[in-house]
Amino acid sequence: MSKKQILTEYYNLKYDPELLTEAQKNDGFMYLKGLLQHGKKKNGNGRVYETKTLLREVENYKKIVRENRAYGELDHPDSSVVELKNASHIIVDINMEGHGVYGTLKILNTPSGKIAQQIVKDGGSMGISSRGLGSTRQEGDTTIVEDDFQLICFDLVSEASTPGAYLMKEAKERDIFTKADRINRALNDVLIR
Secondary structure, three states, X not given: OOOOEEEEEEEEOEOOHHHHHHHHHHHOOEEEXXXXXXXXXXXXXXXXXXXXXXXXXXXXXHHHHHOOOOEEEEOOOOOOOOOHHHEEEEEEEEEEEOOEEEEEEEEOOOHHHHXXXXXXXXXXXXXXXXXXXXXXXXXXXXXXEOOOXXXXXXXXXXXXXXXXOOOOOHXXXXXXXXXXXXXXHHHHHHHHO
């Protein structure tokens, strides 16, 4: 078993066009929704998280979400502390579905949040990265994350280790992606679950 270290995992996010449209009408904020983390599956960093560990951490994280303290940063620091001066979003909902951790992010009107908003408005995509502390053990070419894992937050990033969902607005999706791209995205969604 290795000593406790900062563990980061990257996933691509999806826009939920319905959520974006409705939310912007109601309070003016941009909301993003999608897969945040996945258990039982080797990710791009070669790590596997046990679903029971993720479930425990999601339940713990729900308290932080309820207290409106579930901030994340734009880009991924090498620290276990969330720097409020770099906050770009806040998680407003999180839950487990099968082996997947799904959530909804509210993009803040902070300097970092405005950068994220503009990336989305311009049709760009971002990933989501979990940040936590924990130890690992090696099993062949797979790194298993131990049960001592503690989730810190989720950050918005440009590089993602798990293919699947991309952040985009519904109207722009038709203009940007070909029929083949949309078929590949649908297949990725099925494979992730």
